[in-house]
Amino acid sequence: NVSTIGYGAWGIGGGPFWNTEGEDNSIRSIEKAIDLGINFFDTAPVYGFGYSEELLGKALQSKRNDVIIATKCGLRWKKEKIKSIEKISNKQSILEEIELSLRRLQTDYIDLYQVHWPDENTPIEETMNTLLQIQKEGKVRHIGVSNYSVDQMKESLEYGKIVSLQPMYSMLERDIEQERLPFCIDNNIGIICYSPLASGVLTGKYDENTRFEDWRGQGIIGNFTGDVYISHIKKVKQIEMIAQKHDKTLAQLAINWLLHQRGVTTAIVGVKNPDQVEQNMGAVGWDIPDADLKEVSDILNERDC
Secondary structure: OOOOEEEEOOHHHOOOOOOOOOHHHHHHHHHHHHHOOOOEEEOOOOOOOOHHHHHHHHHHHHHHHHOEEEEEEOEEEOOOOOOOEEEOOOHHHHHHHHHHHHHHHOOOOEEEEEEOOOOOOOOHHHHHHHHHHHHHOOOEEEEEEEOOOHHHHHHHHOOOOOOEEEOEOEOOEOHHHOOHHHHHHHOOOEEEEEOOOHHHHHHOOOOOOOOOOOHHHHOOOOOOOHHHHHHHHHHHHHHHHHHHHOOOOHHHHHHHHHHOOOOEEEEEEEOOOHHHHHHHHOOOOOOOOHHHHHHHHHHHOOOOO
16 A cells, blocks of 8 residues: 655765755654655665665665555666666666665565556567566565666566556656556556756746746756746746635645646655645545646646647
8 A cells, every 4th residue: 555645865976966954854844744645765776876776775764564665667877967868677787776775775675666667679588577576586676677668567567467558647747647647557557757846937936037047948858948947838828826825825726736646656756854744745645626726727728729
């Protein structure tokens, strides 16, 4: 049983993607998450060159039997630069990565081991057979995939069971609703949503004049520039007014909306300090009234520029 809100550990990894608030704040945020009922912690070796995994390992060691740890394989750094990550999911690489992750996380098993991004240069058969091998060895309990297409999931299922898909999904990023979401529902594959707040856009702290100097401005993931971004900001302002009617933040409304979408298991929300964890928990335990839900849908369905 996984908590509907998961702890996203990308941000605490730091590195070239995010600035952290220091190790103490990061560890206290993990402890706060456990105190508030979050039991699902998602990380990856590529987050901060392994630092994210190390922090989780340090903070969760005494709580290991009470938590579900998810990490990944398939993305590796060539150099310490944002655009120097390579997708590699062959047997040799996975066997190396699992040992490194186990060591950093200070555990002898991973609850959910996910392929971070599909590797077009490695047959899915090789990837799956390797994952099944380490599962049989007890190093991995369950196998999942991230950013996979329907065809890639279908091929994976020919070789073994996958229990989850981790896609980008939020009010502003809804591509999975076309094919992947229905497929996962039909095949009993859990949906673990990453970037439920559209990397900060659904917090309301950005506007039309914001210029991102980090990975967002480089167009690596999501839409943070151009006409689509401007359209998103207009929608965000309208939806924020609905959140205020219920004394909720925009972020709380956005997470609540996502968790009520059919097929969604967990929303992974990134945090950097304990206060943010507490704010995120305000997203659960209430329902958006039908009239407001329809208004939100109407706003979201307005055509982007």
